[in-house]
Amino acid sequence: MTATTQPTERELGRARRRKEDARLITGRTRWTDNISLPGMLYMAVVRSPLAHAKITGINTDAAKALPGVLGVFTAADLGAEGISLPCAWQITPDMKSPKAPPLAVDTVHFAGEGVAVVVTRDAASAEDAVEAVQVEYDPLEPVLDMEAALADGATLVHPDLGTNRNALWVFDSAEAGSGGDVEQAIRDAEIVVKRRFRQQRLIPAFMEPRSVVVDPTGEQLTMWSATQVPHILKTMASLTLGMPEHKVRVIAPDVGGGFGGKLQVTPEEALALLVARRMGKPVKWTETRSESLLAAHHGRDQIQDITIAARRDGTVTGLKVELIADMGAYLRLVTPGIPILGAFMFNSIYKFPAYRFASTNVFTTKTPTDAYRGAGRPEATFAIERIMDELAAELGRDPMELREQNWIKHEEFPFTTVAGLTYDSGNYEAATAKARELFDYDGLRAEQRRRREADDPVQLGIGISTYTEMCGLAPSRVLGALSYGAGGWEHASIRMLASGKVEVVTGVSPHGQGHETAWSQIIADRLGVPFEDVEVLHGDTQISSKGLDTYGSRSLAVGGVAAVKAADKVIEKARKVAAHMLECSEADLDFIQGKFTIKGTNRGVTIQEVTLAAFTSHNFPEGMEPSLDSDYTFDPENFSFPHGTHLCAAEVDTETGWVTIQQYVCVDDVGTVVNPLIVEGQVQGGLAQGIAQALFEEAIYDEGGNLVTGTLADYLVPSAADLPHFTTDRTETPATTNPLGVKGVGEAGTIASTPAVVNAVLDAVRHLGVTNIDMPCAPQRVWRAVQAARGAAKSTSEHTTETAAGGGLGSIDAQGGTQ
Amino acid sequence: MIPSAFDYVAPTTVDEAIQALSQAGDDAKILAGGQSLVPVLRLRLAAPTMLVDLNKISELRGVRDDGNVIVVGAMTTHHDVINDPLIREHAALLALATQTIGDPQIRHRGTLGGALVHADPAGDLLAPAVALDAEMVIVGPGGRRTVPASEFFVDLFTTAVQPDEVLIEIRIPKKTGWGAHYEKFQRVAQAWSIVAVAAAVRTEGGSIAEARVALTNMAATPVHATGVEQALVGQPATAETIRAAAEHAAEGTSPMSDGNADPDYREHLARVLTQRAVASAAGLAA
């Protein structure tokens, strides 16, 4: 039936090019917006131009009169007033949750919130109709500043909640029994350093805008969506929209990036479903880029007050973290939990004896926040790596030496931290030694001294980030302990086809990561079949019936392991059949490179032959199942903990404030590497995104609560031209908590690079008296910090000025068009 | 991101274009490379009812030598400007500034005429036009007229070109043998200028014989830095004299405030960048 040459070369560790790339890069594939169904209608959303206002009237007559318009609906028209979009994470029993209808009812709570939808025969008419809907508003005071929002008498975003405070979530090592009392540590400390850092608001800015198509005409309603989470979407759609779960099929076709931004159950998905059901016809909604920047969820946005206590000799004795985190106007899928995902990571790789974390979550009249690459952990890593540099500066110590003094030594693993996590493995010394070698740490320090002495206008700084992160979300029991609304397992099925080919069905949902290639490599190795003979299926709940999708660097460490375990079940089933075919006992069989062989002989059968035998099953004995297909649902026993050392050399032009990254070296330890090319891609992309936070990106609102960085001309996503060459390398300390030894690499670069860059910028100008620069370290900010430190600040207007967009497209915007 | 409906014509001569504009009245817009107009239409910041596409008028493309001046057709693309030997030899400043625009796709479509008539204060070709003493040739129902760059830019996004007129060519007096530099300060590679400085310098025996300096985005229209020029002319081309002259760079400017820069920072940048631009143009390392 088929050739049965067994592969000899090991797939694990092989730098294969990704098999999905040709179709993704050429666009010859099925993105949601490419889908066109017979009789399909188009939906577009009328959005609020105001941050906070009462809706006093919606006049749809003019819109309804336009050609091609089939309907204009408000929340009331759709019966959606009582619907609330899901939040799966009740972080505290008394957490305040506002109602979150898919369209505003009476009041809008952020600029960009949907007020009505139009339904038309074609996409162009939809945009005309949106313009023709007239909404009257009675403006209310916007709520923009988190601290002001918490003050007595503040305007309330949701008056029925009685407060703008969503929740206070606390972890205290003394209470948890995992460490001492931090207040005591601070009282007893020989040195205490306290700093305030800001995590600016960021926009995930995935490449493919969000899009959804709903076909209500079959027995099962089918929803295609550009989502990271088809399985969660299916379950949530049934829980919140009253669809029986077995009547819904969700498909995430090829999805063009997400970065957490598509880890969501969106108002528009709910609306498309409601409208399709009402019209009885397929409906498509695809957002514009501007809508995406405005209304898709944002990320980060925290004020971080960090206090570190230490002895004079540099030994750290306590860490206190007080966060204020912006939820935006509503709680989306995991909004309130994002800061909590960082709670266990502020102590990072260091041996703090006492630790306290408190996050005060606040509502404002801004776009809701939620997961964004790293989700909680970049915030934690930034704060700890920044404060370690501040402590080093206070003590007059080399910042690397200070880290070494306090980190967990490689022989101390497994190590249970003050936050209660057990790090299974790691080797910070090895990664750091390798990074230092590649970076010429000592040579650069000498160059830095030379420039300082010469008072060179272009100063040099060195930034360090020795990070770890918790990946592989997550052990279900841990999620349960954190009151998360679901488990953290992952599912896989392996289907052995008659011709010997293999289908791997995975419950994770790739959106650019290369799972099809990596899973094929893993399973080809495990089953001893050629790479080309493995197909990976995902993203359609009719095919992949069970899964918890892709986020939190979980796909390989949880979903990949599920596939391996399913393959092991296939082998065990096949062993029985092979023993029957070879007329021997199972114990006499070796399984090597896809072939069962009787020990000490060369008599054997290949897995393909066994598969065919199972397919025909002509002479199977009674009780032997005529199938090798197997499923496995894997629940990890622990997180995985990638780590690494990132070193950045940055030049600061003190005359202009311009920052140039001169050198960037990172050595990451992501455990066993399945495909080095994919790992490299994830690291490089991650670095770009982390550097973007350090230097370029910021979602800015004006005092009226309008997003002014509403186009990619103003929201500055860097391109390759803005980034340096990256020197990347790895150490490999396998995770001990899963059979592959993998840890996850999706977020590492993003988590590690932001503080490395900011630390470098500060190190370049610290001798001038600069101790902090808010992100992004844009030229004006850096220049003003230097000016202020030199006592020559000429302007005091920094806070009043971050409101208008820049030139170019932005200035077209501001002027309302060309001449 | 779909514009409002509009009619579309693609005339093959300038006369036809003017006729089409006159007939359509105030609601017509010329389409050149579309790199500024199309975003405006897609964002629905403007909704013209008629687009008059100049891309089929071949006489508006290309560069020719006309004695003491070179003549650049308004529809010459940024890419062609950058690579044109006449421009590189006689108006190098224009090629250098054009090189900093956007990315290759944008430069293959966008045109010199479009960039000048669009008159974005952050646009990179306005200051070079002023520094090079360019003259704009405009044709309308009333005939043909020539407007010097110094009078062409009227305000933000506003030039001397009337709605029924077409900018057909840009005449640039030759500055053969001059040193030139365009110093652009921006946040990312594909962004508009926060501030930029266009400088062209002719040196003679180690001294600055002539100097032309103009600034991008330091006012609603490009600023001709005459104070800097006066301070340079006749001086030795040294770092010290250039630094001193650059101190005049912010004179007569009225920079705006935006997310990237406040006025005082822009003024400071104007001085620093002027010093760097002139030093480079004069052949000194900045």
Ligand SMILES: Cc1cc2nc3c(=O)[nH]c(=O)nc-3n(C[C@H](O)[C@H](O)[C@H](O)COP(=O)(O)OP(=O)(O)OC[C@H]3O[C@@H](n4cnc5c(N)ncnc54)[C@H](O)[C@@H]3O)c2cc1C
């Ligand atoms: C992503 C991006 C980045 C960019 N970056 C930069 C940059 O860094 N620096 C920079 O300077 N520019 C930049 N641009 C703008 C670019 O230079 C445009 O090409 C230019 O501004 C407009 O030229 P155009 O030929 O595309 O004109 P169009 O967009 O077609 O037209 C612009 C305006 O001029 C009018 N017009 C055009 N030609 C004529 C004519 N001959 N007579 C009368 N009216 C006319 C049109 O009616 C319209 O109002 C960028 C554009 C984009 C999209």
